[in-house]
Every structure is written in C-alpha cells, then in structure tokens.
Amino acid sequence: MDAGLAVLVDHRTPAQGAEFRELVSDWTETVLAYVTDDLFGSTSDQIRRANVDLYSMLRIVSLRRGRRAVKEYDGVPEHYRTFLQAGLERPEEMSLVLAGRQADGSVGFPRLEIAAHRFADAPEWMTLTAEAWLTESVVTDDAPLPENLAAVLRQHAERHSVQFGFVADDAQPPASALERSLGLFEEDTRPRSDSSLRGYSWVMVINPCVLEAAGGLAHLTNSGAFTAVETLSEGRVFLRATATLQEYTDAAVERVHTALAPVLPWGKPRFDPNLAHRRLVYSN
DSSP, rough: OOEEEEEEEEEEEOOSSSHHHHHHHHHHHHHHHHHHHHHOOOOOOTTSSSSTTTTEEEEEEEEEETTOOOOOOOEEHHHHHHHHHGGGOOOOOEEEEEEEEESSSSSEEEEEEEEEEEOOOOOTEEEEEEEEEEEEEETTTTHHHHHHHHHHHHHHHSOOSEEEEESSOOOOOBOOOHHHHHHHHHHHHHTTTOOSSSOOOEEEEOOOHHHHHOOHHHHHHHHHSSSEEEGGGGEEEEEEESSGGGOOHHHHHHHHHHGGGGGGGOOOOOOOGGGTTTTOOOOO
C-alpha cells in the first residue's frame, strides 16, 4: 500500500474574499516550497514551469443556488492565476494535484494534493490540507517529508490565526483519525475548538483557549509527553511528541493521549482491522 502523510490546519473563514485568497495562496506556496523538491526532484518551481514528467490538475467546487458547480483544469502552470482568483468567491473546495507519470503516461506516484475546504453545514470554518503519497514508506529515521510538513505547520501557525493543526500519517483529511474512529463529523467538532481538540497526533498546534483547558503550558511541558512545547504568535503552541515520526509508537501515543485527555472528545474509538495503523488509544 502507498504510504501517505498529511498536514492540516483549521481557520475561521475570512469575511473577505481577498483575505481568503491570500490565505490559500500562502498555504499553497509554503507547502510547495517545503515539499516538492523531495517528492519530485529539484526540477521545479512546479507552479511556474511546466514539467512533462508530472501530471497536474486544479479543481474548484462552488455552491451556486443550492447546486455544486465543479471546474477542473489540466495543467497547473497555465491556470494557476485563474485558480487563485477563484478564492475571491470563497468556494467550497479548491485543490491542486501534482503527481508523477508512469511509463505508459498514466498518473502514478509520488502524489501531492493541496486543498482548501469549506463546509455547507459550517461555512464559518475552513480547513487547509496537504497530503502526500509515496511508493515507499515515509516513516524512516532520515525521511525528510515528516520534518518538512512539520515545518509547514509551524511556519503557517506563526503567521496566521490557526485554531488547530496537525501532521499525521493516519488521518483522512479533512477529518482526523480520532473523528473517524469515534464517528464524529468535523462540522460538529470545529465549533467546539475553543475548548476541545479534534484529535491528537505526532505534531500539533493548539490555540490558547485549548491550552488553558488542557492545564496550561507548564502542565504540557512537564507531562513528559512532548519533546517540544513552543509558544508561537498570539499564544498558540506548537507540540511535538517525539524527535521523529518513526518514534511515535504506542508508548508515545499513550503519553500524548494522557496529557491531552481533558480536551479530547469523550468516547471509545472503534478499532478497524483495515485501519490498524491508526495511532490511537482504544479506551475511554
């Protein structure tokens, strides 16, 4: 099975289309700057220079008069400006896909998808994601991708008012592994983001209200669950459980779960043997 890794951040939806567009643009450019060379080689600026070895596609989903309108563009470089301009209308979804081509010309791996999501049931919230799929495991001591996505999350959270964010290899964005296992909907959990988390993972960013509800900075620092507890702008906190993703195994997952228990949704995750790689504690 192709290994995947994801980074996700939640935001309150900007009131103005120009702010929405700039947020999506900054997220996209940051992900591309940190990730594409390791995924596709140092041939790129992937956005501004066409590459015959890569498949690229842009997708915009809008809600018009109660109906979903979908626009897709093959070839990122020639349509990138049009793609970003669509952000002025704050659509339901904007996504950019880059992928390697197989010998027969079909779409293959590695693959990168960068997206912005809004939700009809909770339009005041938006989620930015980036997912990467490889043909070999990303979880090795010297794997650059986990570190690169952690850097994306930290930089974005330093610049912008992130409500929650994580890097994980067990999520199904825009949902977390915990939400999927508990049968929760993101539209229900996001509005509670000032008092609880949508999940827990190897690397996270939490907001000041959740930090206080979790017991404060000293509690998380002294819990033994994190190798890094760093204060960012506006009181947000960057948390790292272990030095590498490979080290984030059962004991480390248990420590993070215990430290963040006061701000996690109540319930016992359902174990799915088809998704045994989920890094969760299967107890109340």
